[in-house]
Amino acid sequence: MAKHRRAATAPDAPPPRTGREILVWTAFGCALVPLALLWSGAGWAVALGVGGLIVLLAAGCGLALRLTGMSLGPNPPPSTAGPRDDERPVEP
Numbered sequence: 001m002a003k004h005r006r007a008a009t010a011p012d013a014p015p016p017r018t019g020r021e022i023l024v025w026t027a028f029g030c031a032l033v034p035l036a037l038l039w040s041g042a043g044w045a046v047a048l049g050v051g052g053l054i055v056l057l058a059a060g061c062g063l064a065l066r067l068t069g070m071s072l073g074p075n076p077p078p079s080t081a082g083p084r085d086d087e088r089p090v091e092p
Contacts, residue, residue: 026058 034051038044 026062030054030058 030051033054034047037047037050
């Protein structure tokens, strides 16, 4: 019997995550950690403190992304940089 080969195709890339979806997962994580701490027997002050620190960390990451110009949306911002030295044509 002849073996059939599949055509070599690249797998489809997953769709980019939207900023809203990332925000929802961040909020879920910020709420889940204090709940897990409370469930494991930690005090309210510890759970609220850790939750607050996670919120600050997430806000700082979002601010850093915004300041560097990176987008959480599906379309990345266009690059304003010119060609690199190794990409410029060589003049004779």
